[in-house]
Amino acid sequence: MKSWIKFISDYKYYLKIERGLSVNSIENYSFDVQRLVNYLENRGMDISPLKINEEIIQQFIYHISTELNPRSRARIISGLKSFFNYLMFEDCRKDSPMELIEVPKIGRKLPDTLSTAEIDALIKAIELNKIDKEGKSQGERNRAMLETLYSCGLRVSELVTLKLSDLFFEEGFIKITGKGNKQRFVPIGSFTQKYINLYRETDRNKLIIQKGHEDTLFLNRRGKSLTRAMVFTIIKELAAKIGLNKTISPHTFRHSFATHLLENGADLRSIQLMLGHESITTTEIYMHLDRKFLNKVLNTYHPRR
Incomplete structure (x- = not known):
């Protein structure tokens, strides 16, 4: 199966250089192809990506249909289409x-x-003054993180890679590096700025910051960048603490940001720019508003109200 290794390696390089995808996206795309390679290896089918035909692909799709839900299958099929294209x-x-x-x-x-x-x-x-077993507090950091997630509508990957040099508080913006290394400026309110500055003056100032992480805004207790999993854990623990009966994640704050903007009269194009969506059709998913709100819109704006 050496031919697959070479083509997958070249494909990953293409995704990085030509399409400018993030590391996570590249790994997801290559993992989809690797599933097909594993299937072929397990069945002793030594066939190159240049010779594989539709019949074998159909057999593979049938195989994963017994293991995966439709959404996961759709993602794998999309990944394979990208590879063969x-x-x-x-x-x-x-x-x-x-x-x-x-x-x-x-x-x-x-x-x-x-x-x-x-x-x-x-x-x-969030317990702002809670001290952990190492004598450190993360309360101000956690409050600043959640405020930033919600008030700026960030992806969790954008939050954990946010840098001090990305903060332009005097202008009222932060610079975000999103999917495919695409950059955008997102407005940040004085309320959120205040909590970020409090965190910098308190919790962050007490850390011994590791080399290479001096410019990273949100740090763990060891002075290194936070992981996405850690942010997820913090939110899950807070949800359990208040007895919130919803399945939530960091992305829920981003969804809430967009929905609340829309409900308060923001237009889709503005929301698209702030979220960093390449296509406005992605932003349109936030049109899921309750009937009471839609009724209010109708009665306010329709000429025959």
């Missing part, structure tokens, strides 16, 4: 074995959201 782009193949493979219909899942009261309750549940 790359081979065609490089003139390695004349056609793609994925051309007639249908993607499962999964519908569009509406994101979970939090009310402003629930967000306030989560943030109030």
Whole structure:
């Protein structure tokens, strides 16, 4: 299966250089192809990516259909289509074995959201002066993080990579590096600025910052960058603490940011720019508003109200 290794390696380079995808996205795309390679190896099928045909792909799709839900299958099929399109782009193949493979219909899942009261309750549940066994406090950091997640609508990966040099408080913006290393400026209010400055003056100032992390805003107790998993754990523990009966994650704050803006009259184009969505069709998922709000819009703006 050496030919697969070489082509996957070249494909990853293409995704990085030509398409400018993030490390996480590149790993996800290559993992989709690796699943197919594992399937072939387990069945002793020594066939190169240049010779594999639709029939074998169909067998693979049938196999994963017994293990994965439609959403996961759709993602893998999409990843394989991208890989074989790359081979065609490089003139390695004349056609793609994925051309007639249908993607499962999964519908569009509406994101979970939090009310402003629930967000306030989560943030109030943070023990600001709690000292851990190492004599350090993360309360101010956690409050600043959650405020930033919600008030700026960030992805968790954008939050943990946010740098001190990205803060332009005098201008009222922060610079965000999003998917595919695309940069955007997001407005940040004085309320959130205040909590970030409090964290910098208190918890962060007491840390011994490790080399290479001097410019990172949010640090763990060892003076290094936080992981996405750590932010997830902090939010889960706060949800359990207040008895919140919802499945939430850092991304829930981003969904709530967009939904609350929309409910208060912001236009989709502005929300798209702040979220860093490449296409406005992605932003349109936030049009899931309750009937009471839609009724209010109708009665306020329709000429026959």
